[in-house]
Amino acid sequence: MSQDIDQLLERLIRPEIRKLSAYHVPPASGLIKLDAMENPYALPEELTRAWLDSLRHVELNRYPDPACGALKESLRKVMAIPEGMDILLGNGSDELIQLIALALQGPDRVLLAPEPSFVMYRMIALATGLRYQGVPLRQEDFSLDPDAMLAACRQHQPAVIFVAYPNNPTANLYPEEELRRLIEAAPGLVVVDEAYAPFAEASLLSCLGEYPNLLVMRTVSKLGLAGLRLGLLAGDPAWIAELEKLRLPYNINVLTQASAQFLLGHYEILEEQTARIRRDREVLYTQLAELDGIHVWPSRANFLLFRVPAGRAAAIHSGLQEAGVLIKQLHGSHPALADCLRVTVGSPEENHRFLEALQPLL
Numbered sequence: 295m296s297q298d299i300d301q302l303l304e305r306l307i308r309p310e311i312r313k314l315s316a317y318h319v320p321p322a323s324g325l326i327k328l329d330a331m332e333n334p335y336a337l338p339e340e341l342t343r344a345w346l347d348s349l350r351h352v353e354l355n356r357y358p359d360p361a362c363g364a365l366k367e368s369l370r371k372v373m374a375i376p377e378g379m380d381i382l383l384g385n386g387s388d389e390l391i392q393l394i395a396l397a398l399q400g401p402d403r404v405l406l407a408p409e410p411s412f413v414m415y416r417m418i419a420l421a422t423g424l425r426y427q428g429v430p431l432r433q434e435d436f437s438l439d440p441d442a443m444l445a446a447c448r449q450h451q452p453a454v455i456f457v458a459y460p461n462n463p464t465a466n467l468y469p470e471e472e473l474r475r476l477i478e479a480a481p482g483l484v485v486v487d488e489a490y491a492p493f494a495e496a497s498l499l500s501c502l503g504e505y506p507n508l509l510v511m512r513t514v515s516k517l518g519l520a521g522l523r524l525g526l527l528a529g530d531p532a533w534i535a536e537l538e539k540l541r542l543p544y545n546i547n548v549l550t551q552a553s554a555q556f557l558l559g560h561y562e563i564l565e566e567q568t569a570r571i572r573r574d575r576e577v578l579y580t581q582l583a584e585l586d587g588i589h590v591w592p593s594r595a596n597f598l599l600f601r602v603p604a605g606r607a608a609a610i611h612s613g614l615q616e617a618g619v620l621i622k623q624l625h626g627s628h629p630a631l632a633d634c635l636r637v638t639v640g641s642p643e644e645n646h647r648f649l650e651a652l653q654p655l656l
């Protein structure tokens with residue numbers, strides 16, 4: 295029987311899917327969770343009560359509003375989406391990456407991204423049948439190598455380029471001028487992924503009208519609502535109309551619509567929390583930089599990338615876990631990330647616990 299299943303899988307599942315491994319999320323129960331760029335703060339008690347009250351009217355027996363009209367209006371307002379641009383909502387921005395890839399895939403179509411960057415670009419490219427092409431960032435500071443990017447554009451003629459702005463997992467923000475040159479030189483679509491916009495205080499949203507090949511992606515995940523799964527893609531109505539054809543009709547469920555709609559009405563709470571995280575990021579950066587044997591890179595996001603002494607990353611990662619702190623191990627994921635770890639900026643208490651656990655391991 296199991297023999298038969300193996301043969302069936304071998305015959306039926308696409309070979310490129312057989313080669314992939316599913317995205318791994320490590321168990322975090324009981325640990326201080328600093329591995330996934332979540333906002334560490336809960337909502338104020340009073341707001342939680344009002345939010346739960348607002349859900350009383352949600353009709354679970356009905357399909358969601360497929361157009362999400364009210365929610366889109368709220369998102370437009372808090373994210374300052376330029377007049378004349380349309381938005382497409384996704385079940386997280388991961389789903390939007392997938393929709394873009396599905397719309398553009400075909401024989402010899404290429405999805406290109408600087409490397410190292412967000413792993414979903416590569417995973418989704420391979421899963422949807424696009425050829426993936428990485429272009430190395432500069433080794434020392436993870437800056438864009440404009441010549442390498444332009445050469446790769448000429449050579450591979452990418453249907454789409456994904457640029458995380460700021461980049462994950464390197465935390466840096468490329469100069470806007472370099473992105474503009476890339477958009478101008480790109481033969482296809484450029485998607486600027488602004489997942490960390492609340493921490494970067496920089497955006498290309500206002501450039502949307504200037505370039506016919508630019509789309510900007512945002513999410514509420516890093517802002518503090520990761521559990522809702524809600525991302526958005528902003529761009530020219532002609533682009534959005536094409537992608538809309540691939541969106542499954544009810545991809546944003548009723549609880550997400552109602553909750554996001556309510557909580558975006560209290561956006562100032564989320565803004566206060568992100569401002570606090572930005573301040574704590576600078577404190578944590580200084581404290582990490584002072585430790586012997588650590589090299590930490592400057593960050594415009596809500597996490598820090600750091601390098602530990604050669605050959606020690608795995609031991610430090612598991613030592614931290616034994617001490618109750620979960621961060622991300624990056625050694626082995628890309629040559630440029632040798633001996634690197636990534637820590638999310640948590641609450642001051644969590645950051646302190648992380649530093650206390652780290653010191654004896656060095």
Ligand SMILES: *Cc1c(COP(=O)(O)O)cnc(C)c1O
Pocket residue numbers: 331385386387388389412458461462487489512513514515520523524525
């Ligand atoms: C976290 C992250 C996302 C995923 O966002 P979701 O909306 O939670 O799916 C997208 N892009 C980058 C660069 C990220 O780091």
